[in-house]
Amino acid sequence: MTGTVTLVGAGPGDKGLLTLAGAQALARADAVVYDRLVGEDILDLIPPEAERVPVGKENHHHPVPQHEINDILVRLTREGKHVARLKGGDCFLFGRGGEECEHLLANGVPFRVIPGVTSALAAPAFAGIPVTHRDFTSSVHLITAHARAGKELHIDFDSLVRLDGTLVFLMGLSALEQVADGLLRAGMPADMPAAVIENGARGTQRKVVCGLSELAAQVRAAGLQSPALIVVGRVCSLSGALDWFTPLPLHGKTVVVTRPRARAGTLADKLRARGANVIEAPCIEMSQREDTQPLAAALQQPHDWAVFTSPAGVPAAVRALRALGRDLRALYGMKLAAIGKGTADALAAYGLTADLVPAQYDGEHLADALVDAMPQGGSALLLRAAQGGQVLPEKLAAAGIRVTDVPLYDTMHRCDKVDALRGLLADGKVDAVTFTSVSTVEGFVGAVGGDYKGVTACCIGAQTAEAAKRYFADVKIAKNATIDDLVACIEEEITDAS
């Protein structure tokens, strides 16, 4: 059976600007063929078992020529695969999506097209430039300023100037001087507002806005690089007043999120909403233990308390119970303790209310609270990672409490963005790394190594901070061990420092 191809417009880079239909197509793909301008976070959405085929195009040197890309698509579908063809921005705007569809049609391969948010509109939007505005212009024109190597630009500047609309040039950074000259010679005023936007709609966005005759010199002085686009028109004069993106508190800051992928979402999204350039680099991975014997044995004995020390422990307990043919009712009669709000929320997702959450969310305070709750002694069933810290069981045992420590899962160190992280650290481009547990510190340092000068380690709690202090000179702790307070801590610390 032959497969299908879904062309997916990936948007300008930020994961939030991928469409829902695009994300669904990725989740269902057996193979993903993608371009260079597709954001890393979007590539993270590709299922691990899907084949990945990078066909990145650099200006003037195409590593994989178009006819080969076409052939790759057909070959994959002949293998019966459902292929997602991920393209930067929108598929049909200067992306040769049309040619790919023609080739698929000629080869009898069914295809569909999921449009994407084009950089031509998203980059101006993130730069405070509405491409049309009733006080200025009612038209916008998208133009490629890409010249074949060594050839002149073929642009009818006279017609463009006559349109009196907003002009957006893609692929034009290397031809910026020619574009500006062409427009000026065709009679556009020297002080016509204009802009170049680099890495538009991404956390690393930079822009230069000035009169057209100054643009090339200012852009070269600022060292703007590709991908970038040029916007020319009176609407650019709004770019200061309507700039909502640059004033965000974490704009221009690069923050690494080390939580495991399943849990990274909220923290990463909250940081992005504050304008940060977020690098999701999970440094630990949970792996459920197959051996459920320790849990079966523990359940033979009565316990006063069931203790959860991480949000991941709750679904892990549910899975282990299910493997034993049981469910959460096996904990019937026990009180429930959660180390913090996240863990209490994980219980709440199963309709359970934690009876105890310590005022400070760490093992030490959890132990103290449990000891207070069992003045006559008692028993505690710890349902947690095999690599859990020893403070909790030791303190409980010292207070005469019988402890059964059941390892439900392993926390393994891993990091699949080591090279990228090392490069950014070496260039001094990382402002902060966030740690939500001791194991994320160990996972990160173990994988990435190196020197963290100028990097702030922002930690969720005291024990995590202790671990971070062994490697980082600058360590900050969230006021309470919650994601919101961690975000607030990053905001305070790294914006003050600059």
Ligand code: SAH
């Ligand atoms: N189909 C894409 C455009 C492909 S042509 C789209 O709809 O966005 C590639 C050109 O797009 C680049 O040379 C650059 O001019 C522009 N571009 C792509 N992503 C960009 C970004 N994030 N910021 C600024 N320009 C971008």
